[in-house]
Amino acid sequence: MAKVDWPAPEKRSLIGKRIDRIDGPMKATGAAKYSYDINRPGMLWAKVVTSPYAHAEVTNIDTSAAEALPGVKGVWRDTEKEARYAGEIVAAVAAVTEEIAEEAARLVKVDYKPLEHQVVDTDPALSKEKPSKKDQGNVDEAFGKADKVVEGEYGIPVITHCCLESHGQVTEVRDGELYVWPSTQNVSRYSDRLGEAVGVDQNKIHVECQYMGGGFGSKFNFDKWGSIGGLLAKQTGRPVKLLLERDLELMTAGNRPSAFAKIKVGAQKDGTLMAVEAEVWGTGGMGGYGAPPIPYVFTKLPNTRLTGKGIRTNRGGQRAWRAPNHPQGCFLTMSALADTAAALNIDELEFFLKNVSLTDRPTVYAEELKIAADLIGYRKKAHPRGDPTPGPVKRGLGMSIHTWGGRGHPSECDVTINPDGSVEAKLGSQDLGSGTRTVINIVVAETLGLPLEAVKVQIGKSDYPPSGGSGGSTTVGGVSVSSRLAATAALNALLEAAGPKLGTTVDNLEAAGGEIRQSDKPENKIAWKEACALLGVNPVTKRGTNNPGESQKQHLIDDGVGGAQMADVSVDVETGIVTINEMVAVQDCGLIIDLKTAESQVYGALIMGITYALFEEAVYDTKTGRMLNADMEFYRLAGIQDVGQLKVHMMSGQGYDERGVIGLGEPPVISPGAAIANAVANAVGLRVPHLPLTPDRVIAALQKGGKLA
């Protein structure tokens, strides 16, 4: 009888090994069809018209010239009369070619009455909202008792998701049913309420997304362009492709809120933390604002006070960005703590190790910090703040620790064993590139004692059993459990059928090595196919359902991880250019299903972190209210030449595996900004207070600190 518990280490043939992602060849050869690649017969291309004003009343939309253009088949005009930010969609056209659609969009004449706008997020006085307040312990008394009080001001700007496949979809109405191929990270529930927006029965909507080009938290719902696509498809009776242009992708399709803060830290001479007080402000654009957690990770510090002030701006609305609010809270906290260590003349690593008792997992962080220190050669390279070596290139080390939840989401999966021996797993999940398909394949194959290629994994359709959206690093936990439960139940049905043939009962049978065999007498066995033939003509299909609370009690999944990262950087104090020499990430995530794609998540997170630490910022012009760098030349992503040497160490094995599966996508992206900023401070001898650490910011900080050569 197969059990649902994860197999013991010696019994694992696939789980935890280094396995190539199963859709790798499809992607590497360009055969994978992303939503952007779906071309349907008779399909029209749609293009949108957007407000050039950061705030305006739309007084008239004249589409007559666009409609008169040969090849134009449909138009859409917004009934909303207010454009709240530059880049807000006000109209759209659909035409037989992409070029005609672009031309038609230019022919739409929109009259605006400009209104007052506000895009500045750096001044807390601009907040008109009631501040959020958290106060615990006795902060003022603790500061009074502290040997040293260190104050600083830090900031991390708005950045965008900049998904390479922009947001959008292909929509088709056929026989009263609505078919959508969106770029989404939420196949099962992408279309919630799309029915009412388009005027189609909600239960007649079918969503499919086999491959998607990046989401990072910004692709959960159908969005305005989803309803426009549906309406144009209905209006024209033809399939419509609508994907955002690059500038709109950056202006309207998601961003990470900014966070600026004044932080005061009280500590004893020996490094013992006494109190932290912070005032933090920033913008979520048109969206809401929640203050990031400060102090971050060191949450057991008894005396803390946090005031948060949201600034509403005429910019596109914020969306969840990989580990919402954590990179901000982490950068602000770890910067202030490193500055405190420096002010006390205490080695940064010693300071962190001294205070890990104030975190939820002191032993994990202590172990991780020591491993990171070994990997980066900390003892050999570390020096007090300010590289004393002569010459313009200064080298420094910095560090940070972080945390995340990552408990598996609700998920349902059907596993079918066919009489011919073939196996299928079906669920309405999605693979963002994190390796969901591969994880499901590994779990089902491991459970059934089969090789990977014996299992066909089918995901990416809303018609399949529902599975959660990929947010909060919940997918690997969710699909691992649902596919494990389904495969175990299907296998037990097969074992029932095989029992008589092997002269024993289901309780005494197991699947391994492509065979069904007697657990205590392995030579009594039959081949997998032979066993499946005993099913007669009927396949066995069983559904597995992940109920997160139950699964956590059974140690199939868990939540709560810790990670430590260190950075080794060089700063040219004449040019202000920061170079990453090396970064080290040490991360726990419970039981690892596929070591290869798990490590890729961490490598990728380091690189994404280097990008926001050094390059990324949505730059807005105060006067016009427009984003000035809504392209990929001036909204820079790190290239292969920018990332230095990267080392990843996964905390796995005894003490970690027993917890079950925990999500990994988000945690390792939290620390890089803080670790790199601390390394820069260690190199040049003072704090460069705002990310990204561009040459102008480095030079300005050196100048202000009287350190410019």
Place this chain on the structure above:
Amino acid sequence: MSDESDTSKPAGLSRRGFLKGLGVGSVATGLLSPVSLKEALAKESGVVGPGELPVTLKINGQSRSLNLEPRVTLLDALRNRLELTGCKKVCDRGTCGACTVLVDGQPAYSCSMLALEAEGREITTIEGLGTPERMNEVQKAFVHHDAQQCGFCTPGFVVACTAFVRNHPNATLEQVRAGLGGNLCRCGTYAGMMLAVVDAAKKGGG
């Protein structure tokens, strides 16, 4: 296009309009020699379009004939007319490299080239380098070293890397860093990619 100059001024100088001018310019300077285009130019005193005209492209060793407006980029011709969707439109401005194809064996951004300009040239797309069943060495190395996550930038990288390893059979990490700066990835797959390219270069590349 959705920036203000594009939406509010129908006759303004759009990028496509600019490219259109460039395309015709390059025809006039003799970079291209397709018969149909020559005939059209002769007939209309050096101006082609705005209507469609016949274009023959040599793609992955096959001759493909189609009717295109002069303003259609090579990228849009491949993706929208020929179902060769491996090359991607990402930045649409010659920055990210997701649209990379080989033109006469050299990597080129197909978003920044008109389809007309590609007449008479040997175009190789990602589809011409291998299939999931028969991958080239670069593709195998990308899979083995997990040099891809969402995979949207991957075809552009694979094409660029294939050209790179052909030109650098014993590529070092430093050469890889310098030679592949023309493509961008958002998921952060460069760690595996560096290993993949060095590995593929050792095995004889594409």
